[in-house]
Structure formats: structure tokens, C-alpha cells
Amino acid sequence: MSSDNPYKNSLNNRLKAFELSESEQNQLALDSHIPFQVAVVSNLLSISRDPIIKNLTDLDTRELRILVNIGSYGPIAASDIAYQSRLDPYSITRAIAALAKKELVEYQEGASRSKPVLLTANGQDIYKKVIEHLKTREEKLLEPFSQEERKLLGELLQKLELNAEALLATEVADCQKQGLGVTRDHKEIERWFKRTNK
Incomplete structure (x- = not known):
């Protein structure tokens, strides 16, 4: 990292929580296990943990993730959202139905069997507020890099x-x-x- 010093003390404090038990052999050191580290960062950055997002919209985490995906790539089919976001396509279909019921997305007119969706004007309003915050959040997150x-x-x-x-x-x-x-x-x-x- 470009400015490591402020992080060394924090890292040392964090690593104290990962002292391996002496009773077992061949333990998995989670502090250096990449899948675990990625999952921890993902947990910290979850939209559901962001208090500003919670004050911008009452959508649940999945609905919001899908709304952002539709706003960025729409019109888009549920299968493409699943592929891009690596989410279960069945829950995406249910979330799209919930967003449609809230009049935040609509199915594209004259579309094929895959039924691409796009944001309504109300959906666009939420999308703009949310992505403005997400861009600011990303910039702050990557500031030390x-x-x-x-x-x-x-x-x-x-x-x-x-x-x-x-x-x-x-x-x-x-x-x-x-x-x-x-x-x-x-x-x-x-x-x-x-x-x-x-």
C-alpha cells in the first residue's frame, strides 16, 4: 500500500484475534486464508451495513443490488443480472417482481421471452442517489491506494x-x-x- 504506516498498528490489533489454538494440528490460519479474507471484506462492505444507504432507501439488500445493476446495464434480463452479479437467478426474478410491484422497474415493451427490465423514473431517482454515494464510498475506500x-x-x-x-x-x-x-x-x-x- 502507498501509505502503510497508519495501518500497521490496526493490523497488529486485528491479528491478535486470530491466534491459533495449540490443541489442534493443521489448523487453518484464517487471517491469511484468501477466501476468508475476501468474505470478511465483502461482509464489511455489504450494502446492508451502510447507514447512509439505509437512509436513502428502504429496499432490501438484494433488491437494491439488482436495482443498481439494472440502472447500470438496463434493459437487462434476469439471467444476465445473475451472470454479472453471481446471484441466484430465481431470487433475482423474485426481486425484480418486487421492484416492479413498487413501480421502480418495468418490463421492456415488445421484448422477447427473456423479458429485459429497465428502471422507471422513480427507480432512476433512487439509482442516482445510491450510485452517487457508492462512488464516494469507493473513492474513500481506495484513498490509501x-x-x-x-x-x-x-x-x-x-x-x-x-x-x-x-x-x-x-x-x-x-x-x-x-x-x-x-x-x-x-x-x-x-x-x-x-x-x-x-
Whole structure:
């Protein structure tokens, strides 16, 4: 990081919470386990934990994530939102229905079977307020990083996402070959992997 010193003391204090038990061998050191670290950061940055977002809208976390996705990429189909956000397509369909009931999104006129959706004027109002805050939040979050670090972080996260998708798709295929159960969410990961690698 471009300004490491203010973070060393905070990091040392944080790592004290991760002292491994001496009673077991081969423990997993979560403080250096990348999937755990990514999940912790994701938990901290969850829209549901953001008090400013909570004061901007009463939408639940999933509805808000989908509204932001539709505002950024609409008109867009539920399957494309699932692929972009890596969320369960069935819950996306339910959230879109809830947003439509609140008159924040509408189905595109004359659309094909996939029924792309776009924001209504009310949806656009919420979208503008939310993304203004999200952009400010991102800038503050990345403040201690140099431009090179920001670029590298983005590239590494993209690489990690694609490798996670490939790993999970391989595990799904292996489970199916062994006759083990897989859920529709597992099968969706396999479809995403095929779409990414077509």
C-alpha cells in the first residue's frame, strides 16, 4: 500500500484475534486464508451495513443490488443480472417482481421471452442517489491506494473471480460424475463457466 504506516498498528490489533489454538494440528490460519479474507471484506462492505444507504432507501439488500445493476446495464434480463452479479437467478426474478410491484422497474415493451427490465423514473431517482454515494464510498475506500495498486487490485480480483468460477464448475462436474447431489445453484455456476469460456 502507498501509505502503510497508519495501518500497521490496526493490523497488529486485528491479528491478535486470530491466534491459533495449540490443541489442534493443521489448523487453518484464517487471517491469511484468501477466501476468508475476501468474505470478511465483502461482509464489511455489504450494502446492508451502510447507514447512509439505509437512509436513502428502504429496499432490501438484494433488491437494491439488482436495482443498481439494472440502472447500470438496463434493459437487462434476469439471467444476465445473475451472470454479472453471481446471484441466484430465481431470487433475482423474485426481486425484480418486487421492484416492479413498487413501480421502480418495468418490463421492456415488445421484448422477447427473456423479458429485459429497465428502471422507471422513480427507480432512476433512487439509482442516482445510491450510485452517487457508492462512488464516494469507493473513492474513500481506495484513498490509501496508489493508482497502480488500484489497477492491480482490480485485475487480481477479476482473476480470482474467474478462477473461483472455474474451480467451482469443475467441482460441480466432478460431483455429478460421482453421482453426488448438486443443486440448481451449482448447475448455474456450471452454466456461467460455459458462458465465460465459449
